[in-house]
Amino acid sequence: xxxxxxxxxxxxxxxxxxxxxxxxxxxxxxxxxxxxxxxxxxxxxxxxxxxxxxxxxxxxxxxxxxxxxxxxxxxxxxxxxxxxxxxxxxxxxxxxxxxxxxxxxxxxxxxxxxxxxxxxxxxxxxxxxxxxxxxxxxxxxxxxxxxxxxxxxxxxxxxxxxxxxxxxxxxxxxxxxxxxxxxxxxxxxxxxxxxxxxxxxxxxxxxxxxxxxxxxxxxxxxxxxxxxxxxxxxxxxxxxxxxxxxxxxxxxxxxxxxxxxxxxxxxxxxxxxxxxxxxxxxxxxxxxxxxxxxxxxxxxxxxxxxxxxxxxxxxxxxxxxxxxxxxxxxxxxxxxxxxxxxxxxxxxxxxxxxxxxxxxxxxxxxxxxxxxxxxxxxxxxxxxxxxxxxxxxxxxxxxxxxxxxxxxxxxxxxxxxxxxxxxxxxxxxxxxxxxxxxxxxx
Amino acid sequence: xxxxxxxxxxxxxxxxxxxxxxxxxxxxxxxxxxxxxxxxxxxxxxxxxxxxxxxxxxxxxxxxxxxxxxxxxxxxxxxxxxxxxxxxxxxxxxxxxxxxxxxxxxxxxxxxxxxxxxxxxxxxxxxxxxxxxxxxxxxxxxxxxxxxxxxxxxxxxxxxxxxxxxxxxxxxxxxxxxxxxxxxxxxxxxxxxxxxxxxxxxxxxxxxxxxxxxxxxxxxxxxxxxxxxxxxxxxxxxxxxxxxxxxxxxxxxxxxxxxxxxxxxxxxxxxxxxxxxxxxxxxxxxxxxxxxxxxxxxxxxxxxxxxxxxxxxxxxxxxxxxxxxxxxxxxxxxxxxxxxxxxxxxxxxxxxxxxxxxxxxxxxxxxxxxxxxxxxxxxxxxxxxxxxxxxxxxxxxxxxxxxxxxxxxxxxxxxxxxxxxxxxxxxxxxxxxxxxxxxxxx
Numbered sequence: 001x002x003x004x005x006x007x008x009x010x011x012x013x014x015x016x017x018x019x020x021x022x023x024x025x026x027x028x029x030x031x032x033x034x035x036x037x038x039x040x041x042x043x044x045x046x047x048x049x050x051x052x053x054x055x056x057x058x059x060x061x062x063x064x065x066x067x068x069x070x071x072x073x074x075x076x077x078x079x080x081x082x083x084x085x086x087x088x089x090x091x092x093x094x095x096x097x098x099x100x101x102x103x104x105x106x107x108x109x110x111x112x113x114x115x116x117x118x119x120x121x122x123x124x125x126x127x128x129x130x131x132x133x134x135x136x137x138x139x140x141x142x143x144x145x146x147x148x149x150x151x152x153x154x155x156x157x158x159x160x161x162x163x164x165x166x167x168x169x170x171x172x173x174x175x176x177x178x179x180x181x182x183x184x185x186x187x188x189x190x191x192x193x194x195x196x197x198x199x200x201x202x203x204x205x206x207x208x209x210x211x212x213x214x215x216x217x218x219x220x221x222x223x224x225x226x227x228x229x230x231x232x233x234x235x236x237x238x239x240x241x242x243x244x245x246x247x248x249x250x251x252x253x254x255x256x257x258x259x260x261x262x263x264x265x266x267x268x269x270x271x272x273x274x275x276x277x278x279x280x281x282x283x284x285x286x287x288x289x290x291x292x293x294x295x296x297x298x299x300x301x302x303x304x305x306x307x308x309x310x311x312x313x314x315x316x317x318x319x320x321x322x323x324x325x326x327x328x329x330x331x332x333x334x335x336x337x338x339x340x341x342x343x344x345x346x347x348x349x350x351x352x353x354x355x356x357x358x359x360x361x362x363x364x365x366x367x368x369x370x371x372x373x374x375x376x377x378x379x380x381x382x383x384x385x386x387x388x389x390x391x392x393x394x395x396x397x398x399x400x401x402x403x404x405x406x407x408x409x410x411x412x413x414x415x416x417x418x419x420x421x422x423x424x425x426x427x428x429x430x431x432x433x434x435x436x437x438x439x440x441x442x
Numbered sequence: 443x444x445x446x447x448x449x450x451x452x453x454x455x456x457x458x459x460x461x462x463x464x465x466x467x468x469x470x471x472x473x474x475x476x477x478x479x480x481x482x483x484x485x486x487x488x489x490x491x492x493x494x495x496x497x498x499x500x501x502x503x504x505x506x507x508x509x510x511x512x513x514x515x516x517x518x519x520x521x522x523x524x525x526x527x528x529x530x531x532x533x534x535x536x537x538x539x540x541x542x543x544x545x546x547x548x549x550x551x552x553x554x555x556x557x558x559x560x561x562x563x564x565x566x567x568x569x570x571x572x573x574x575x576x577x578x579x580x581x582x583x584x585x586x587x588x589x590x591x592x593x594x595x596x597x598x599x600x601x602x603x604x605x606x607x608x609x610x611x612x613x614x615x616x617x618x619x620x621x622x623x624x625x626x627x628x629x630x631x632x633x634x635x636x637x638x639x640x641x642x643x644x645x646x647x648x649x650x651x652x653x654x655x656x657x658x659x660x661x662x663x664x665x666x667x668x669x670x671x672x673x674x675x676x677x678x679x680x681x682x683x684x685x686x687x688x689x690x691x692x693x694x695x696x697x698x699x700x701x702x703x704x705x706x707x708x709x710x711x712x713x714x715x716x717x718x719x720x721x722x723x724x725x726x727x728x729x730x731x732x733x734x735x736x737x738x739x740x741x742x743x744x745x746x747x748x749x750x751x752x753x754x755x756x757x758x759x760x761x762x763x764x765x766x767x768x769x770x771x772x773x774x775x776x777x778x779x780x781x782x783x784x785x786x787x788x789x790x791x792x793x794x795x796x797x798x799x800x801x802x803x804x805x806x807x808x809x810x811x812x813x814x815x816x817x818x819x820x821x822x823x824x825x826x827x828x829x830x831x832x833x834x835x836x837x838x839x840x841x842x843x844x845x846x847x848x849x850x851x852x853x854x855x856x857x858x859x860x861x862x863x864x865x866x867x868x869x870x871x872x873x874x875x876x877x878x879x880x881x882x883x884x
Contacts (some may be wrong), residue, residue, distance in 0.1 A: 005624040006605075008596055009635030009662075012623065017658040023644065067627045072661050112644055119638070123597035124605060132600075154450055155565035156760045158574075158600035159607060163448075163566060181454065182447040185509045193451030196561070198767035201775045202465065202554055205881050216459040219514050220451075228778045228882030308760045317759040318598045318750045325640035333643045336670045439647045440670030 004060050005067070007120040012081075015113035016073055019080035025329030026088075027112035028346040030104045031122055032324075033130070037316035041413040042404065044137045044397060045093040045105050046169055047129030049388040051122045052378055055086040058117065086114050090378035091362070093349070095388055096133075096172055096396030097373065098404060102359060102419050103349045104374060105130060105321075110381075112328060119323045127321040132166050135288075135313040136173045137401070139306055141409055142288035146295055148303040150192050151178040152283060153311020166311045172393050176303070187390055194222035194253050194281070206233060210240040214250070222251040222281055225266075230257055234266045238273045251279040251302070259284070260299040267300040279303060287314070288411055332432040336440065343425060344432035349373035350422070354405055360422030367422075446502050447509070449562040454523075457555035458515055461522035467771030468530075469554035470788040472546045473564055474766075475572070479758035483855040484846065486579045486839060487535040487547050488611055489571030491830040493564045494820055497528040500559065528556050532820035533804070535791070537830055538575075538614055538838030539815065540846060544801060544861050545791045546816060547572060547763075552823075554770060561765045569763040574608055577730075577755040578615045579843070581748055583851055584730035588737055590745040592634050593620040594725060595753020608753045614835050618745070629832055636664035636695050636723070648675060652682040656692070664693040664723055667708075672699055676708045680715045693721040693744070701726070702741040709742040721745060729756070730853055774874040778882065785867060786874035791815035792864075796847055802864030809864075 018024075033043060060068070060081045069078050088110020093099055105126050108115045136151075143149050151170040157163040167183030177192035178184055184191035195213055203209035206228060214221045223240070225233025234252055241250045252270070254262045259282045270278045282294070283305030291304055308314065324342045325333050332344035346362040350370035358367060366372055377384055407413060421429075460466075475485060502510070502523050511520050530552020535541055547568050550557045578593075585591050593612040599605040609625030619634035620626055626633035637655055645651035648670060656663045665682070667675025676694055683692045694712070696704045701724045712720045724736070725747030733746055750756065766784045767775050774786035788804040792812035800809060808814055819826055849855060863871075 003624050005627060006602055007623055008594070008621040009623050009626075009633040010621065010637055011635075013635050013655075013659050013662055014637055014641045017641070017655060018644070020658055021654065025644075027640070027644065029640070064627075071633065112640075116638070116640065120597050121602075124599060124602060127598050128600045128604075152450070155562050155765075156569050156763070157566060158570045158754065158759070159603040160448055160563075160566060161601040161603035162570075165601060179450040179452065181449055181451050181509075182445050184451075185447060185506075191451040191513065193453075193455050195452055195456055196558070196767075197777050198469070198471070198554075198558065198775075199456045199459070201767050201777065201878075201881070202460070202467075202469065202770045203881075212463065213455075213459060216462055217455050220455055228878060232882055312600065312754075312759040314759055317600070317754040317756055321598070323597075325638075325643050328644050333640075335639050335643065436643075436670060439643070439645075440674055 003064070004058050005064050007117055011117050011119055012068065012073070014116050016077035016080065018113040018116070019084070020076055024111045026109055027115045027325055028107055028109040028327040029115050029119065029323050030326045030347060031106045031126055032104045032322060033101050034320045034322055036101050036415040037319065039315055040134055041408045041415045042098050042100060042134065043130050043319070044133035044173065045097050045099050045130055046095050046133035046172065046393075047125040048092045048095055048106060048377065050125050051106070052090065052383055053387070054121050055090070055118060055378065056381065056383065058084070058086045060084065084114065084117075085381060086110065086118065087381045088114055088378070089376065091374040092377045093373050094375055094393070094396050096393035096400070098355065098400040099349070099373065100357060100416055100419060102343070103357060104347050107346060107374065109346060123321055123323050127319050128162070129165055129169060131313045131316065131319050133169045133173060135310055135316065136170045136175065137397070138288040138411060139291065139310060140174050140401070142291040142295070142411060143304070144295065147291065147301055148176040149174070150303060150305045151175050151180070151310065152305040152307035154180045156308035157311040163311070168390065170310070172390060173397055174394070193220060195224050197224060197227045200224065200227040207236045207240065210236055211244070214240055214244050214246055218246070219249070221246055221249055222253050224253045224255060226254060226256045230254060230262050231265060231269070234269050238269060238275060241275060241278060242273065247275050247277045251281050253281040253283060255284045260294050260297045263294070263299040263301050281305065283307065285309065292411055331435065332428050334429070334432040334436055336436050343421070343429065345425060345428045347374070347425070349419070355403060357419050358422055359419040359425060361424050361428065364422060364424050445506070446500050447506050449559055453559050453561055454510065454515070456558050458519040458522065460555040460558070461526070462518055466553045468551055469557045469767055470549055470551040470769040471557050471561065471765050472768045472789060473548045473568060474546045474764060475543050476762045476764055478543050478857040479761065481757055482576055483850045483857045484540050484542060484576070485572050485761070486575035486615065487539050487541055487572055488537050488575035488614065488835070489567040490534045490537055490548060490819065492567050493548070494532065494825055495829070496563050497532070497560060497820065498823065498825065500526070500528045502526065526556065526559075527823060528552065528560065529823045530556055530820070531818065533816040534819045535815050536817060536835070536838050538835035538842070540797065540842040541791070541815065542799060542858055542861060544785070545799060546789050549788060549804070549816065551788060565763055565765050569761050570604070571607055571611060573755045573758065573761050575611045575615060577752055577758065578612045578617065579839070580730040580853060581733065581752060582615050582843070584733040584737070584853060585746070586737065589733065589743055590618040591616070592745060592747045593617050593622070593752065594747040594749040596622045598750035599753040605753070610832065612752070614832060615839055616836070635662060637666050639666060639669045642666065642669040649678045649682065652678055653686070656682055656686050656688055660688070661691070663688055663691055664695050666695045666697060668696060668698045672696060672704050673707060673711070676711050680711060680717060683717060683720060684715065689717050689719045693723050695723040695725060697726045702736050702739045705736070705741040705743050723747065725749065727751060734853055773877065774870050776871065776874040776878055778878050785863070785871065787867060787870045789816070789867070791861070797845060799861050800864055801861040801867060803866050803870065806864060806866050
C-alpha cells in the first residue's frame with residue numbers, strides 16, 4: 001500500500017503546478033465530515049496510523065516517474081516530483097475518540113504541494129475506517145454489555161484490505177472476537193469460528209456431524225443447528241453434548257428463522273436437559289437494531305455474529321468527508337459554493353465535560369475546563385512517538401464511550417446540531433469571507 | 443494478498459476435521475447470489491481472476507503453521523495443513539458476463555477440505571467486485587453513450603484495494619477514465635483529473651488560478667468553476683480560454699448547485715462567446731439516476747465524474763451471496779433451512795437468445811440453441827489458459843450488454859423471476875430432499 005501513485009491525478013496536476021511556480025507557502029488542510037449520515041449521532045475516529053505511514057514513505061520511484069513522464073509531465077515536473085517528500089506537520093484526533101460533524105479528524109500543514117498530494121489517501125482511509133468504527137460502536141451500544149459480539153464480515157467486505165480493517169476496528173470498539181484468522185494474527189485479536197452448513201451436509205446425518213466436530217475440535221464446539229430443522233438440530237446438539245460431556249464449552253448457533261422465538265425454545269430445551277451452561281449464539285444478516293430488538297424481547301442470547309451489514313456499514317457505507325484548504329501562507333481561506341461553505345483557519349476542538357465541543361483555532365488558548373482533541377502527531381514528516389497501538393485506541397474509545405451523553409446513546413438519537421464556534425473563529429470567518437469575495441470578483 | 447490465513451477460522455476448523463478423518467471425497471460448492479438487491483435487474487460477473495491466483499498460491503508457510511499451532515490445532519492438523527494445496531477444478535462465468543440470481547458465478551470441485559478453505563476469499567472477491575460491476579453497468583446504461591463517464595471514487599472507497607478494484611471494473615464496463623493514477627498505470631486505463639477548490643483558493647484570484655493552471659497543464663484544462671460563484675467562474679473560464687486560445691481542449695466543471703440549470707446557462711455563455719468546443723463536465727455526489735435525470739432534462743453535459751455512490755455501490759453495498767455445498771462424493775446435497783433452500787448438484791446455466799436462462803446440471807447436454815455460461819477455468823489446481831485480461835472481460839461485457847433485453851435496461855426494471863429449472867435438476871431436487879430429510883431425522 002505504500003505506492004506514491006495511490007492518489008488522484010488532479011493532486012499531481014496541482015502539485016506540479018505549485019512546484020513549478022515555487023509556490024512553497026505552508027498550506028493547512030482540514031479533513032472533517034460535513035454532515036453525519038442519517039442514523040449516526042456521533043463518529044469514532046479511526047485510521048490515522050496508515051496515513052502517517054504513507055506520508056513517511058511518500059517518494060516517487062523511477063518507475064513511477066517514468067509513468068508520469070509518459071502521461072505528459074515535463075522534465076521540470078518530473079525533477080520536482082523526484083525530490084518530493086512529506087516534510088510537514090499533522091494534527092489528528094487520536095484513534096478511538098468520539099467526534100462530531102464539522103470537527104477535524106486531522107489537519108495537515110506543509111508546503112502546499114505535499115499537503116495536496118496527501119488528500120486522496122487520507123480521505124480514503126479516514127473516511128472508510130471512521131465509517132466502520134462508528135457503525136461498530138453502535139453495535140457495542142446495542143449489545144449493552146449483555147451479549148458478546150463477534151465480527152463475521154470477511155466474506156462480504158469490499159475487498160480483503162477492508163476485511164482486515166473491519167476486524168481490527170471491531171476489536172478496537174470491544175468486540176470479543178473475529179472470524180478473520182489473518183487479522184487475528186496480525187492484530188492480536190481472538191479468532192472465533194463455528195461450522196458451516198456444508199460440514200453437516202458432508203456427513204450422512206446431523207448427529208454424526210455434531211459428534212465428529214465435537215471430537216475433532218474440542219475447543220470450539222458451537223453446533224450450527226438450522227441445516228435441516230432448527231429445533232431438531234438443538235435436540236441433536238443436546239444429545240451429543242451430554243454424550244460427550246462437553247456442556248461447559250458447547251454452544252448452539254441459530255442462523256435463520258425467528259431468532260427470538262427459537263432462542264427461547266432452544267434455551268428451554270437446553271435447560272430442561274440440564275445444560276444451563278450451553279450458550280446460545282445467533283447470526284444471519286444482523287445489525288445493531290436487530291440486537292436491540294432481540295434483547296428488548298428478552299431473548300436469551302449470549303453472543304451475536306455480525307457480518308455483512310456491519311462489515312460494509314450497510315446503512316451508511318460512506319461519510320460526507322472533505323479535505324479543505326483552510327489557510328495558505330498565513331492567509332485564511334474559505335469556499336463560498338452553495339451548501340459547501342467551509343470554516344477557515346487551522347483549528348482545534350475544545351471539549352468540555354459532557355462532550356460539549358467548541359470549534360476554535362489551533363492557536364487559541366484552551367477555555368477553562370476543556371481538553372484539546374487534536375494532537376500533534378507528525379512533525380517535519382516524522383511521527384511524534386511510536387506507531388499507534390490498538391491498545392491505546394481501545395482505551396481512548398472506552399473512555400469516550402463512558403463519557404458519551406445519555407442523549408446520544410440511543411440508536412435513534414439525532415446528531416447534535418453543528419458545533420459551537422469560538423469568537424476567534426467567527427472573526428476569522430468574517431475576514432476570510434471578505435477575501436473570498438475579492439478573489440471571486442477581481 | 444496471497445496469505446493463506448485470509449480465511450474465516452471455521453474454514454480451518456472444518457478442513458482440519460475433514461483431513462483428520464480422511465474425508466477426501468470430492469465436494470462441489472456453488473457460489474451464487476440468492477436474491478438481487480432492490481434496484482438491480484441483473485449482475486455483471488467480476489473478480490474471478492484474483493480468486494484463481496489465490497487458489498494457485500494456497501499453501502501455509504511455517505509462520506502461519508506456528509500461529510495455527512498456537513491456536514490449538516494439534517500436530518495431526520498442522521501436518522495436514524502443511525501439505526495442503528488446492529488441487530481441484532473451478533468453473534466460472536467469464537468476467538464481464540451478465541448473470542441473474544440463483545445462477546452460479548463460480549463452482550469449485552475438489553477434495554472437500556480444499557474447497558472449504560476457498561470459501562471466504564472467493565465470496566469476498568466475487569461478491570464485492572460483482573456488486574461494483576453491476577452498479578457501474580447501470581451508470582453505463584444511464585449514460586446511454588451520450589456522456590463520457592469518469593470514475594472519481596478513490597477518496598471514499600472502502601480502502602485502497604477497493605479503489606483499485608473499482609477503477610479496474612469501471613474501465614471494464616466502458617468508463618472513459620479514472621482519477622486513480624496507480625490503477626491507471628497497473629491496468630492500462632486512461633487517468634483523468636481536473637483541479638480542486640484548494641487550487642483556486644491558493645491564488646489571489648480565480649482568474650489568476652485559471653491562467654496558471656492552463657499554462658502549466660496544457661493537456662488537462664478543466665476549470666472548476668464553483669469555488670465562489672459558478673456563473674462568475676464560467677465567465678472567468680471563458681476569459682482565460684479566449685486569452686490563451688485553448689478552446690479545443692478546455693472544459694468547465696460544475697460541482698455544486700442545480701447542475702441542470704447551471705449546465706444550460708454555462709452552455710449558453712460559452713456558445714455566445716464562440717466557445718462551442720468547450721465541454722461541460724459535472725460532478726458532485728452523482729449516481730446513475732442523476733445521470734438519467736440530467737439527460738432527461740436535456741442538460742448539455744459532455745462528461746460526468748462518478749465518485750462515492752458508485753465507488754461503494756451506495757444503494758446496494760453488498761450482495762446476498764452464498765457458497766453452498768451441492769454435492770459430496772457423488773451424493774447431491776441440499777439445505778432445508780427456512781428461506782434458504784438450495785439447489786443440489788454441480789450446475790450449468792444454459793442461455794437461449796434473449797437471455798432466457800435455464801438452470802441445469804453440469805453434466806446435461808446443452809438444449810438446442812443455448813450456450814453454456816460456466817467455463818472450466820482451472821483444472822488440478824492450475825489455470826486453464828492465461829490470466830484473465832481486462833480486454834477479454836470488456837468484450838464479454840459489451841457483447842452481453844448489447845444482448846440485454848430491453849425490459850431489463852431501464853434503471854427501474856424488476857429483476858426476472860427465478861431461473862427456469864431443467865427437468866434433470868428438478869429430479870435431483872426430489873432425490874436430494876429425500877436424503878436431507880433422512881439426514882435431519884436419523
